[in-house]
Amino acid sequence: MSHPRGPLAQLRRGHEELVLELLRKHGPLSRGELGKLCQLSRTTLYDILAGLLSTGAVVTATQPDAPRGRGRPAETLTLHPGAGQAIGIDFARRAVHVAAVNLAHEIVGSASEPHPADLSWEGRVDLAERLVASLTDGGLRLGALSAIGVGVVGPVDGPDSEDAPDPAGGESTPEAADEPAHPAQVLLGERFGVPVLLDNNTRLAALGEAIWGAAAGGQDVLYLRLSHGVGGGLVVGGSLHRGAYGLSGEFGHITVDPAGAPCDCGGTGCLETVASIRAVLDAYRAAGGRAEDVPELAKAIRAGDETALTLLEGVGGRIGGVLAAVCNAIGPSVIVIGGELAETGAALIEPVERALRAQVMPVSRHRLSLRRATLGEAAGALGGIALVLHESPLLSRYPAGPDLAADPIDVSEQAPKEGS
Amino acid sequence: MSHPRGPLAQLRRGHEELVLELLRKHGPLSRGELGKLCQLSRTTLYDILAGLLSTGAVVTATQPDAPRGRGRPAETLTLHPGAGQAIGIDFARRAVHVAAVNLAHEIVGSASEPHPADLSWEGRVDLAERLVASLTDGGLRLGALSAIGVGVVGPVDGPDSEDAPDPAGGESTPEAADEPAHPAQVLLGERFGVPVLLDNNTRLAALGEAIWGAAAGGQDVLYLRLSHGVGGGLVVGGSLHRGAYGLSGEFGHITVDPAGAPCDCGGTGCLETVASIRAVLDAYRAAGGRAEDVPELAKAIRAGDETALTLLEGVGGRIGGVLAAVCNAIGPSVIVIGGELAETGAALIEPVERALRAQVMPVSRHRLSLRRATLGEAAGALGGIALVLHESPLLSRYPAGPDLAADPIDVSEQAPKEGS
Numbered sequence: 001m002s003h004p005r006g007p008l009a010q011l012r013r014g015h016e017e018l019v020l021e022l023l024r025k026h027g028p029l030s031r032g033e034l035g036k037l038c039q040l041s042r043t044t045l046y047d048i049l050a051g052l053l054s055t056g057a058v059v060t061a062t063q064p065d066a067p068r069g070r071g072r073p074a075e076t077l078t079l080h081p082g083a084g085q086a087i088g089i090d091f092a093r094r095a096v097h098v099a100a101v102n103l104a105h106e107i108v109g110s111a112s113e114p115h116p117a118d119l120s121w122e123g124r125v126d127l128a129e130r131l132v133a134s135l136t137d138g139g140l141r142l143g144a145l146s147a148i149g150v151g152v153v154g155p156v157d158g159p160d161s162e163d164a165p166d167p168a169g170g171e172s173t174p175e176a177a178d179e180p181a182h183p184a185q186v187l188l189g190e191r192f193g194v195p196v197l198l199d200n201n202t203r204l205a206a207l208g209e210a211i212w213g214a215a216a217g218g219q220d221v222l223y224l225r226l227s228h229g230v231g232g233g234l235v236v237g238g239s240l241h242r243g244a245y246g247l248s249g250e251f252g253h254i255t256v257d258p259a260g261a262p263c264d265c266g267g268t269g270c271l272e273t274v275a276s277i278r279a280v281l282d283a284y285r286a287a288g289g290r291a292e293d294v295p296e297l298a299k300a301i302r303a304g305d306e307t308a309l310t311l312l313e314g315v316g317g318r319i320g321g322v323l324a325a326v327c328n329a330i331g332p333s334v335i336v337i338g339g340e341l342a343e344t345g346a347a348l349i350e351p352v353e354r355a356l357r358a359q360v361m362p363v364s365r366h367r368l369s370l371r372r373a374t375l376g377e378a379a380g381a382l383g384g385i386a387l388v389l390h391e392s393p394l395l396s397r398y399p400a401g402p403d404l405a406a407d408p409i410d411v412s413e414q415a416p417k418e419g420s
Numbered sequence: 421m422s423h424p425r426g427p428l429a430q431l432r433r434g435h436e437e438l439v440l441e442l443l444r445k446h447g448p449l450s451r452g453e454l455g456k457l458c459q460l461s462r463t464t465l466y467d468i469l470a471g472l473l474s475t476g477a478v479v480t481a482t483q484p485d486a487p488r489g490r491g492r493p494a495e496t497l498t499l500h501p502g503a504g505q506a507i508g509i510d511f512a513r514r515a516v517h518v519a520a521v522n523l524a525h526e527i528v529g530s531a532s533e534p535h536p537a538d539l540s541w542e543g544r545v546d547l548a549e550r551l552v553a554s555l556t557d558g559g560l561r562l563g564a565l566s567a568i569g570v571g572v573v574g575p576v577d578g579p580d581s582e583d584a585p586d587p588a589g590g591e592s593t594p595e596a597a598d599e600p601a602h603p604a605q606v607l608l609g610e611r612f613g614v615p616v617l618l619d620n621n622t623r624l625a626a627l628g629e630a631i632w633g634a635a636a637g638g639q640d641v642l643y644l645r646l647s648h649g650v651g652g653g654l655v656v657g658g659s660l661h662r663g664a665y666g667l668s669g670e671f672g673h674i675t676v677d678p679a680g681a682p683c684d685c686g687g688t689g690c691l692e693t694v695a696s697i698r699a700v701l702d703a704y705r706a707a708g709g710r711a712e713d714v715p716e717l718a719k720a721i722r723a724g725d726e727t728a729l730t731l732l733e734g735v736g737g738r739i740g741g742v743l744a745a746v747c748n749a750i751g752p753s754v755i756v757i758g759g760e761l762a763e764t765g766a767a768l769i770e771p772v773e774r775a776l777r778a779q780v781m782p783v784s785r786h787r788l789s790l791r792r793a794t795l796g797e798a799a800g801a802l803g804g805i806a807l808v809l810h811e812s813p814l815l816s817r818y819p820a821g822p823d824l825a826a827d828p829i830d831v832s833e834q835a836p837k838e839g840s
Contacts (some may be wrong), residue, residue, distance in 0.1 A: 155783060220664035234750070236656045243751020244640035245787050250748040253781045255741065266782035321675065325742070326749045328670040330654070331663020359675045362686035363575060367665050 015040060015048045020057065020079065028061060028076040049077065087135075087192075088384025089128050090151040090201045091184055092377075093117055093228040096124055098131040099381035101389070109135045110378040117228075121183040129191060147194050149384030150184050151201025153229060156246050197387050199242075203249055204383025205375075206233025207240050209336050210394055211386050213375040220332040223373075224251055224323065226341035226348075230272040234330065240394045251326060252276070256318045271322050275315050277341055284311055294340045301347045312347045319348075320355025327360045327368060338373025435460060435468045440477070440499065448481060448496040469497065507612075508804025509548050510571040510621045511604055512797075513537055513648040516544055518551040519801035521809070529555045530798040537648075541603040549611060567614050569804030570604050571621025573649065576666045617807050619662075623669055624803030625795075626653025627660050629756050630814055631806050633795040640752040643793075644671055644743065646761035646768075650692040654750065660814045671746060672696070676738045691742050695735050697761055704731055714760045721767045732767045739768075740775025747780045747788060758793025 015038075022037050023029060029037070035045055052058040060075050090097040094117045099110035111131040115124065181189075185196045206223035215221040221235035230252030234241045241248050252272035253265050260269025261279075273279055277294060284291055284300075289307045291297040300308045323335060335356070341348065349372065357365050375382060386395070435458075442457050443449060449457070455465055472478040481496050510517040514537050519530035531551040535544065601609075605616045626643035635641040641655035650672030654661045661668050672692035673685050680689025681699075693699055697714060704711055704720075709727045711717040720728045743755060755776075761768065769792065777785050795802060806815070 237659060237661055239657060241657055241750070244753035245751060245784070247781065247784050247787075248749065248751035250751070250781055254745040254748045255779045258741075258779070267779065321678075322745070325674040325745050328674045329668065329746045329749060330661070331665060331668035331670070333664035359678070359687065361667065361670055361673045364665070364667050367667075 019048055023079045028078040030076050085145045086385050086388040087132055087148045088381035090380030091124055092201060093153055096127045096131060097377050097381045098128055099378050099385055100135045101385050110381060111135060112377050121187060125187040145194050147388040148188055148192060148196045149387040150196055150198050151204040151380040151384050152182060152184055153201060156198055156200045199387055201380040202231035203233040205379035207386050208375050208379040208383035209373050210235045214336045214371040214373050215334045218334040221334045222326060222332040223336045226275055226339035228277050230275050235394055251322055254322045271318060274318050280315055284308060294343055298344050301344055309347055312344060313351045316348050316351025317355040320352040321359055323356045324359035327364060335370045336373050342372055439468055443499045448498040450496050505565045506805050506808040507552055507568045508801035510800030511544055512621060513573055516547045516551060517797050517801040518548055519798050519805055520555045521805050530801060531555060532797055541607060545607040565614050567808040568608055568612060568616045569807040570616055570618050571624040571800040571804050572602060572604055573621060576618055576620045619807055621800040622651035623653040625799035627806050628795050628799040628803035629793055630655045634756045634791040634793050635754045638754040641754045642746060642752040643756045646695055646759035648697050650695050655814055671742055674742050691738060694738050700735055704728060714763055718764050721764055729767055732764060733771045736768050736771025737775040740772040741779050743776045744779035747784060755790045756793050762792055
């Protein structure tokens, strides 16, 4: 997924950028007209064009009213009307992850940086901007940026929420439509001058894994992320599911112990109170173990630390029980487990799988496939890009962006600010 | 929903039947041609036709090649091409429920009869046929029957099941396609000579409630049925959900007590082991209460029996906990509770609601609407009809019947056998 580097690749990218800029500025051009404007040699230009045509960033069109003389009919080159670069940004609790696609919708790179949990939104957006700038150094051309897809922690309502009149509980629907924009949406809109689509970052990670990752091609997918928070997302009957009020996939707030610890959500004994990174590390230290973070815990496990193994056996059992309940309700074919805690490997995943298969309906037991996530920390940012491109059938029933399709954005006037 | 009775209504129905039979036999006819063939008075014929036109069973067409003389252009009458009667049959564990719609897709009646749990499929289909015959006495005309929608207990796979290649668990998909037809499907097909569509009966009840019942208009609906079995169905994002292998909505097999009683499904401590009719009655009798069935239990509750109230408080808590878990996972806006056990009323529903609101994410607490089902025991049969008519947007992502739309069935040659 990394973009080729080196002086030759950079030179070529500069030529591509020039050709794309000319097509953006002048509209459709013939090869002859392009040659005059770009001042490149015929061989170089045709080589660059062949590349752009093969990726679909540029398409050819035959002018219907062109005079028919000898030789080939007049053929013009134009930017693919639906093409556009897109950026995905995942604002996780303690890190920002970004990823970008080029005009041909190929992933050109991704970048991440951790930050303190109390960093302001201004600080997070600054960080995102720096990370995006690092991608542009690596070959991203922001002149064609069409939109940004952003994931944030917590429930996100949207235009697809239940809008049928609800006789018994109707009061919550109208207010949702008037919700103020999220600070990330406002700040990014100001800095990049393009539409910013927002969704729950874990749901976007589910989307990423279901399109490009461990569940690629799955029509009914349950994605669980074990990180600082515990959450997930569902692909139901071939569509990403948002829930009536943007609240689906909250597996971390399913009660596992009604007499358990209080949870940040206001509930008691939620899965998150036993299966989040903090909960697991706290329990490990309370049992006499020493680990400051998941890599240290993973190291203890590799060393055969019995305290850690016993702890993860119990945590895995809780997770498997919740997964079994959700599987009985929804009937997925694939379960994907991601998040930093999944890095502890078999010590966690095996007890999860044992509890899952013990508690799910016996008839489903051998139909379920449990898999580790494959996209790592970039999953949410990649899901943000998928949300913008809106090309996956998984989004067939999801709201499109703010008229991205109906009203193409004039990107020529919207050069981004330089990264700080 | 009942059809008007009495000699005049029967006479009128006989005339309608005659007109429909002539149109079925001769194809499009003018009013004059119909008058000659049916031998009814002009006033009676026009009255009957006005009724049939107003319900949409008959439509008018102007022949494009008709000679243009004085007066009105030649207008012909024809059966509505998409019209057809349909029957829904719910084969519950201990009863058969049937319902039917006329050519205009109005519900013309429903009927039910209990039977022993060990009745054979031949016996159940005989019973269904008798119940259908009782509806035909009430005005149903089987000559236009287009299909039967049937609900049965247990998982039902179908043409919409996951057919994307599944790298890890692919062996279960091919066998599903070769599953033998269900006995109900075979026997009904033989007796009625029309296509028989099959689905899980609780899922069909969910469909019925979401189209015509307590959740009409809902886009995200959770339906729970507390009967001899405990199950349910989900409407997810405006579509009835079937699950990857036809196994969604199995709320009754979510574990509520890993150390609990063995369940018929092969699992342990499932919700069904505490919340089915038998489980509740057994627990009541074990605690010293006396009740042979749900009406007797309801009577004890109305009399303020503390044993019954305490029992239902506990059962309701278990049910509410399962509902909360599923709500956190899927985020519905409406929960509908049906089945005989819901007839115990507030003694059960109030503890369900308390546990639900205590355990669901606080942010969802006031967005959820919990309702009693309204269609009673006919819900499954009505859902079967909905499956056949396939007119609800809830079925937009559900497989259509066996080419019902693409290849209209010639019903003229398929008169049903007389009921036994």
